[in-house]
Amino acid sequence: MDLSPVTPDSILITIIYTILLLWGTWVGVRMVYQGFRRPQELLNPLFGNRAAIIIFTYHLFIVSLDLFVCGPLALHYNSSLWYWGGSIALLMTSLPLVVYFNRTPQSFGKFIGSWIRLRNYFEILLHVLVAAIAINWFYYYGLLYWIVAYRYLDVGPRRMLQSFYNTPEKLAKHPWAPALNWIVIVTIYVLTALAIYHRKVIYAAPPSDAMPEHVAQTLDWTLVVVLNLANAIIVWVLIRKYTGPGPAADLIPRTEVQALK
Numbered sequence: 281m282d283l284s285p286v287t288p289d290s291i292l293i294t295i296i297y298t299i300l301l302l303w304g305t306w307v308g309v310r311m312v313y314q315g316f317r318r319p320q321e322l323l324n325p326l327f328g329n330r331a332a333i334i335i336f337t338y339h340l341f342i343v344s345l346d347l348f349v350c351g352p353l354a355l356h357y358n359s360s361l362w363y364w365g366g367s368i369a370l371l372m373t374s375l376p377l378v379v380y381f382n383r384t385p386q387s388f389g390k391f392i393g394s395w396i397r398l399r400n401y402f403e404i405l406l407h408v409l410v411a412a413i414a415i416n417w418f419y420y421y422g423l424l425y426w427i428v429a430y431r432y433l434d435v436g437p438r439r440m441l442q443s444f445y446n447t448p449e450k451l452a453k454h455p456w457a458p459a460l461n462w463i464v465i466v467t468i469y470v471l472t473a474l475a476i477y478h479r480k481v482i483y484a485a486p487p488s489d490a491m492p493e494h495v496a497q498t499l500d501w502t503l504v505v506v507l508n509l510a511n512a513i514i515v516w517v518l519i520r521k522y523t524g525p526g527p528a529a530d531l532i533p534r535t536e537v538q539a540l541k
Contacts, residue, residue: 355487
């Protein structure tokens, strides 16, 4: 495993980075538990729907697989095929959440909702830009441990600070809380970018210069294509379960509609 330099400041930053990652992961796992067992406790009530929480659970699984398994292995072996294969899988599972379940403005306020929307556009453009230029493994490393990891890094603090204004009464008592929340999550975003750029997270590192670039074989291409095709089918089926047969169902016999449900 490739490691970044070990120094007193990198040890401290690695500890903080890891705590934020684990905190965000715990919040995601807790949301899954709430969706299946205690939907009344959910911050996003849409996940109280059985099909919706299954979509979120699957998304959480793919994000974790890309961040903790596929991405690091792709970096270690200099495999651009597996790196982008994991990124495509992550994107496919993210789209349903953006289209159907994005309630960030309602949950955290318009201020933070607008920030997250702009951040999403920026991150998509950044991925496109990196994909369009010649392979630079430092950029790939940065995308994984900054952009992808940030899906977990700000979740814990954002949820904690949201508890200061999650009712009209609390908001009236703490009118400064939404701005503070925004400042905190933007600070985490910027400081994470700096920490990753300067290689201050010990277990996050670009590939070794001594490692030759992995040359994808037929088996690699087959696995990446098949796995992403299977992932796309799973996502489409889950969306279909959530949205129902649609208005065109009126054009076919009722017995067939029932069979499709």
